Amino acid sequence: MAKEIKAFIFDLDGVITDTAEYHYKSWQSLADEEDLFFNREVNEKLRGVSRMASLEIILDGKEVDEDTKKEWTDRKNKYYQKYLEEITKENILDDMEAKLERLKNEGYKIAVGSSSRNARKVLKQLKIYDMFDAISDGNSVENAKPAPDLFLHTARNLGVEPEECVVLEDAESGVEAALAANMKAVGVGPEARVGKANLVYGNVDSIDFDEILEKL
Ligand SMILES: O=P(O)(O)OC[C@H]1O[C@@H](O)[C@H](O)[C@@H](O)[C@@H]1O
Numbered sequence: 001m002a003k004e005i006k007a008f009i010f011d012l013d014g015v016i017t018d019t020a021e022y023h024y025k026s027w028q029s030l031a032d033e034e035d036l037f038f039n040r041e042v043n044e045k046l047r048g049v050s051r052m053a054s055l056e057i058i059l060d061g062k063e064v065d066e067d068t069k070k071e072w073t074d075r076k077n078k079y080y081q082k083y084l085e086e087i088t089k090e091n092i093l094d095d096m097e098a099k100l101e102r103l104k105n106e107g108y109k110i111a112v113g114s115s116s117r118n119a120r121k122v123l124k125q126l127k128i129y130d131m132f133d134a135i136s137d138g139n140s141v142e143n144a145k146p147a148p149d150l151f152l153h154t155a156r157n158l159g160v161e162p163e164e165c166v167v168l169e170d171a172e173s174g175v176e177a178a179l180a181a182n183m184k185a186v187g188v189g190p191e192a193r194v195g196k197a198n199l200v201y202g203n204v205d206s207i208d209f210d211e212i213l214e215k216l
């Protein structure tokens, strides 16, 4: 028999807030300065992918020494952090805060499971940091999504079984990580990207928690 749902684990970038545009602009600045090929299509491949792995995707096989990679990812992060200074509650997607409150009031545990090392900073800027029962970020585990480690770490911190968790994700790598962790996956975005999830919504606004609780 399916286990009862006790917790919801939310990806951050692209599910709670749309910081993807700031990641894009920051990579674009670096790419322009270093004469690397980059555009929105390449940027789509970076969804859910860690900082260094993102650079490897942009480099697309081009050989660069480790010190330079470090300097480039640091520089991209410096640009990104400048954008983060500007973000406020207004950057929360649709009625996500109300949805989180509702789940909390109904007794579900809620957590963040993000690949970003900036996740805590983002949550503080959005003024929702204290709402969560657990927060896992890009510093929490060694193996990034699509490995299940980040979500398993989150479940352990929540004190629930993986089978009792639902993960909400906008990235293919995140959906894969959730399924590999034996959790239920809700995909947010086009079928081509998140179609492997147990349930798919085209955008954050259309996420229906009654349906999720009924079907998963
Ligand atoms: O560079 P950061 O803040 O650690 O973020 C790592 C990754 O975090 C993910 O949440 C984003 O979807 C990726 O685009 C990003 O590369």
Ligand SMILES: [Mg+2]
Pocket (backbone or CB within 6 Å): 011, 012, 013, 014, 015, 047, 048, 169, 170, 171, 174
């Ligand atoms: Mg995401």
